Amino acid sequence: xxxxxxxxxxxxxxxxxxxxxxxxxxxxxxxxxxxxxxxxxxxxxxxxxxxxxxxxxxxxxxxxxxxxxxxxxxxxxxxxxxxxxxxxxxxxxxxxxxxxxxxxxxxxxxxxxxxxxxxxxxxxxxxxxxxxxxxxxxxxxxxxxxxxxxxxxxxxxxxxxxxxxxxxxxxxxxxxxxxxxxxxxxxxxxxxxxxxxxxxxxxxxxxxxxxxxxxxxxxxxxxxxxxxxxxxxxxxxxxxxxxxxxxxxxxxxxxxxxxxxxxxxxxxxxxxxxxxxxxxxxxxxxxxxxxxxxxxxxxxxxxxxxxxx
Numbered sequence: 001x002x003x004x005x006x007x008x009x010x011x012x013x014x015x016x017x018x019x020x021x022x023x024x025x026x027x028x029x030x031x032x033x034x035x036x037x038x039x040x041x042x043x044x045x046x047x048x049x050x051x052x053x054x055x056x057x058x059x060x061x062x063x064x065x066x067x068x069x070x071x072x073x074x075x076x077x078x079x080x081x082x083x084x085x086x087x088x089x090x091x092x093x094x095x096x097x098x099x100x101x102x103x104x105x106x107x108x109x110x111x112x113x114x115x116x117x118x119x120x121x122x123x124x125x126x127x128x129x130x131x132x133x134x135x136x137x138x139x140x141x142x143x144x145x146x147x148x149x150x151x152x153x154x155x156x157x158x159x160x161x162x163x164x165x166x167x168x169x170x171x172x173x174x175x176x177x178x179x180x181x182x183x184x185x186x187x188x189x190x191x192x193x194x195x196x197x198x199x200x201x202x203x204x205x206x207x208x209x210x211x212x213x214x215x216x217x218x219x220x221x222x223x224x225x226x227x228x229x230x231x232x233x234x235x236x237x238x239x240x241x242x243x244x245x246x247x248x249x250x251x252x253x254x255x256x257x258x259x260x261x262x263x264x265x266x267x268x269x270x271x272x273x274x275x276x277x278x279x280x281x282x283x284x285x286x287x288x289x290x291x292x293x294x295x296x297x298x299x300x301x302x303x304x305x306x307x308x309x
Contacts (some may be wrong), residue, residue, distance in 0.1 A: 025100040031094035032096035037089030044081035058144040131210030205248040226277040
């Protein structure tokens with residue numbers, strides 16, 4: 001029996017050598033992650049400011065001219081930067097980690113499997129970044145507007161009236177707080193870690209949800225799912241997506257509806273992509289002569305019927 005280019009590449013290394021290679025790949029992945037984490041930590045303050053832009057704009061839009069975030073424990077800000085560094089380091093080191101895992105798995109794949117899998121490996125981080133950007137620029141501002149919008153802008157900040165004192169010539173300005181006759185001013189004193197928790201949760205949730213077309217298309221290539229099957233379970237998918245939106249998003253209707261619409265749209269796109277995969281596979285089978293038509297050609301059927309008569 002002759003070997004072809006489509007067969008598994010030769011690998012006569014014993015198990016211990018495979019484990020040694022795996023350990024080496026994991027070491028390089030961990031080193032890349034730690035290095036990327038250190039890089040992100042050095043600019044952690046800048047990353048934090050970028051992540052807090054949605055709530056800053058929301059607070060300014062509600063009338064707060066000087067938005068302020070606070071931390072209530074000495075170590076809170078430090079561990080907030082560490083948390084940002086871990087997430088940013090993982091994202092920054094992902095190409096290296098993916099490359100190391102690919103180099104370990106690739107020798108055990110057929111050439112056709114490599115050609116099929118590699119584009120999805122490249123598309124996956126791009127889709128994650130697209131989902132993260134959508135969450136940061138669209139969903140998070142709406143979520144912050146929803147939560148902070150309950151409080152009236154006039155109640156969120158203390159109203160100050162600046163009056164010029166008698167010594168204007170000396171440049172002395174007296175700032176007095178306008179007295180409130182009744183009621184209590186409700187002031188938002190946001191904590192850095194709690195606000196960041198909402199932002200990161202939305203970014204990760206939408207980034208992972210944008211992987212749905214990659215996952216289902218790969219499953220379609222492997223023959224684990226079909227376009228017809230995905231279409232038949234559409235009503236169950238709707239329920240599952242609703243539950244997912246309720247679990248991974250803050251408890252407000254707006255972000256849940258947005259996540260549902262996005263994920264359901266990705267589900268329909270996945271069905272379309274699986275259809276294309278099936279059509280391409282069918283065309284290849286027809287070309288190689290391995291595909292048997294379930295539905296016979298109408299002209300052939302009519303000709304055979306006339307012959308029977």
